[in-house]
Amino acid sequence: MSELTHASAQKRFIGGQLLGSSQLVLGAMLAVLCIAISVAAPQFYSEANIIAILRQCALVLIVASGMTMLIITAEVDLSVGASLAFVGCIGMAVLNSTHSLALGMLAALAFAGGVGLFNGLVVTRLRVNSLIATIGTMMMLQGGVYLFTREAVQNHNQLASFTDLGAGYVGAVPVPVILAALIFVVAYVTLRFTTLGRYLYAVGANEKAVRLSGLRSERLKLLAFVVTGLAVGIAGMILSSLMNAGQPTAGRGFELTVIAAVILGGTSLLGGRGSLFGTLLGVLVLKVIDNGIIILGWNQDLQMVVPGIVIILATYLDIIRNKANVR
Amino acid sequence: MSLASTASAKDQPSMLARLFARQELALLVCLVLVLAFFSATVENFFSVRNMTNVLGQASLALTAGIGCAIVFISGEVDISIGSLLATIALPLIIIMNDTNSLLLGVSGALLFGLIIGVVNGYLVAYAGINSLIVTLGTMFIMRGGVYLYTGQRAIPDDASLDSFIALSDGRLFNIIPYSAVIAIVLLAAFGYMMQHRPFGRQIYAVGGNQEVARLAGYDVRRVKFICFIISALLATVAGIILAARVGSAQHTAGLNFEFQVVAATVLGGVSLAGGIGSLTGMALGVLILQFLSNGLRGLGLPTEWQLVITGMIIIAAVAFDEAKRRRANGG
Helix, strand or coil, X not given: CHHHHHHHHHHHHHHHHHHHHHHHHHHHHHHHHHHHHHHHCHHHHCHHHHHHHHHHHXXXXXXXXXXXXXXXXXXXXXXXXXHHHHHHHHHHHHHHHHCCHHHHHHHHHHHHHHHHHHHHHHHHCCCCCHHHHHHHHHHHHHHHHHHHCCCCEECCCCCHHHHHHHHCEECCEEHHHHHHHHHHHXXXXXXXXXXXXXXXXXXHHCHXXXXXXXXXXXXXXXXXXXXXXXXXXXXXXXXXXXXXXXXXXXXXXXXXXXXXXXXXXXXXXXXCCCXXXXXXXXXXXXXXXXXXXXXXXXXXXXXXXXXXXXXXXHHHHHHHHHHHHHC | CHHHHCCCXXXXXXXXXXXXXXXXXXXXXXXHHHHHHHXXXXXXXXXXXXXXXXXXXHHHHHHHHHHHHHHHHCCCCCCCHHHHHHHHHHHHHHHHHHHCCHHHHHHHHHHHHHHHHHHHHHHHHHCCCCHHHHHHHHHHHHHHHHHHHHCCCCEECCCCCHHHHHHHHCEECCCEEHHHHHHHHHHHHHHHHHHHCHHHHHHHHHHHCHHHHHHCCCCHHHHHHHHHHHHHHXXXXXXXXXXXXXXXXXXXXXXXXXXXXXHHHHHCCCCCCCCCCCHHHHHHHHHHHXXXXXXXXXXXXXXXXXXXXXXXXXXXXXHHHHHHHHHHCCC
């Protein structure tokens, strides 16, 4: 199927001039959604609701920022959902025994970063396909979290600083949103304006060429795995703060939501193509749909159906547009 | 992602055949080791009753695994099968409750499965959308659809037809569970197709090198389209067996099933890159994991350990396989 890679490489070259167009469509989609929902239910535009949407976006956006980098290097991580739950439990347990947010956070980051490192090493050193490797890690983590704790790890200390991590505000803006924004900006600048970012794209587009030009492609992929892991660490702590406990059952299907948002944002699973701004729009579209379904009083199970349709449709539109561009 | 981009270099079929032979031999040795270890450590492990029970439990993954392996060999993936299990149980149970006919229920389920296969296959083969995205999408849509329709409640089987119940606890000659018989017959039929029929070879050709297959005059799109239909229909059969076993249409049926099947298939040496692997390998992979989990339970380990160990085995097996391949290619 190498011809596919070549074709997408060509498309990228042509698409480079029209880079905005994919995001333009997504932006338009978001606008239409917002207008339609607010016409049907005016409370959509209330301050409280907008803050609620942003808060829900934060968790997904944090992990999706790392995942975008990873998918750009042509790899994927399915273990983020299972890792999210495990990290929350570990962070909470350390917090309970040490009374220190810093140590809890450190433990969470170390664990999640370690998971990312493990995934990265398995993929780059042992050459295991990342889809399989991270399914394996996912199983180990899902089993492992129950061996670690069978019940939710309750928050014993109720440290104010920990509660603020999920539920606090700075002015009118929730803390998780600020954290997500910070991580997003750092990731965006890295991908867009640094040499490292260029290299990540290059690895995904043509790994052999990157290696021949003297770069260590394995290191770049490893880095992307670790960054994704660290993002999961932060998200896991925020989630356990929001739930006021470390839940071993949290994060079921989270990996799929994150990947759906990244793909919706126009990042190609074949690697080398995509943008974080697209991912931001993807997260917003998915979460606005979620919110709309609740506000309009529709059956909440639609929250699974609609994203499924949206991912397929968006990818299909992307293919049609690419064909039109080539002509 | 490398599952779409790696074109596997393949030369003479004779060399490949030898490679397969060795791969399956290695798996067989693993299976024997697993059996020997647990026979020595777990009481009643190596009894006819336990062996046939495990075979019955493995029938779900064996049946769906055939489809999963065929789709892999054609160079694509199908992760919608877990949700499909839950989806097709609805027409099956509802029609049986209404008509008291197993035949009508099964026909309804197969029709649903066929439609799902056609949708997946069309979107991948003819619309050209990445199969991971398509089946991720249909996985969401089907699971959500089942939740919507059932209101997240199980629909019990009120008809309680003897023929339907026999699917779960009936045994051929009072020894082998019918579900295992079904799985073995399907395995033999599709194994024959993959190795000895032109269509099987077309699937290998398409997965091995799509461009070459096209130049050789194969209809690449049609081959992939049919592979997805086969996968959906076989998963439907697995779903019918599961529904018989639990005696209802469960909205949570088959959660994570796709990952178990993918894991067993990959353990069996079927490559995500396409064009490599065999149904025999897949079947051995399923049996190894199933006996392992049965044996670990016999040793009294909590079920969670099975997940952990399965995960480790999959990574180790693929890593080992990859190392072997690289050494064989001199790099």
